[in-house]
Amino acid sequence: MAEVEKELLFSRETILARVRDIAREISSEYAGTEPVLIGVLNGAVFFFSDLVMELNIPAIIDFIRASSYGSQMQSSGSVAFTKDVEVPVEGKHVILVEDIVDTGLTLKKIITSLRKKGPASIRVCALIDKLERREEDIVIDYRGFRIEEGFLVGYGLDFNEQYRTLPHIYTVRG
Numbered sequence: 001m002a003e004v005e006k007e008l009l010f011s012r013e014t015i016l017a018r019v020r021d022i023a024r025e026i027s028s029e030y031a032g033t034e035p036v037l038i039g040v041l042n043g044a045v046f047f048f049s050d051l052v053m054e055l056n057i058p059a060i061i062d063f064i065r066a067s068s069y070g071s072q073m074q075s076s077g078s079v080a081f082t083k084d085v086e087v088p089v090e091g092k093h094v095i096l097v098e099d100i101v102d103t104g105l106t107l108k109k110i111i112t113s114l115r116k117k118g119p120a121s122i123r124v125c126a127l128i129d130k131l132e133r134r135e136e137d138i139v140i141d142y143r144g145f146r147i148e149e150g151f152l153v154g155y156g157l158d159f160n161e162q163y164r165t166l167p168h169i170y171t172v173r174g
């Protein structure tokens with residue numbers, strides 16, 4: 001597959017510094033509880049791992065997988081769950097960990113489905129809050145970075161399944 005032109009946006013060091021801040025915030029706000037952190041696969045995998053290892057409170061982890069993008073750069077609007085949460089979340093404090101919120105359609109569907117399982121609370125933690133195409137009014141409780149627009153790759157974010165494993169985040173040019 002042809003290489004795309006890309007420009008460094010957030011280095012791994014910059015990302016990790018933000019991840020540590022967020023982990024500190026979560027650890028203090030959830031002190032005395034044992035939240036369930038649910039990572040949204042595949043994009044959130046590195047953010048999720050870095051984040052949960054920085055927490056200094058006990059936590060339960062699980063994953064959910066929702067496919068919405070296929071191979072395009074735009075959200076299709078229809079979200080299919082290909083892996084659901086397996087740990088019990090009833091009466092638990094849940095934190096959803098997402099790589100990037102774009103239209104917000106994916107998170108909206110995940111939150112709606114999770115609510116049916118009766119958690120005590122659901123909060124959202126997203127590494128990137130991308131504002132340009134937001135359609136759903138999603139409250140992002142913990143946010144890594146806010147960007148206006150652009151398509152990002154690296155640190156879990158892909159373009160046609162490429163570039164996910166890069167340690168830094170880049171903007172795709174063009």
Ligand code: IMP
Pocket residue numbers: 043068069075098099100101102103104105106107130150151152153157158159
């Ligand atoms: P939404 O439903 O439009 O909010 O889309 C969320 C999902 O789209 C994310 O979890 C990503 O998988 C994907 N996505 C949105 N923007 C980008 C991007 O800039 N780079 C890579 N994936 C993206």
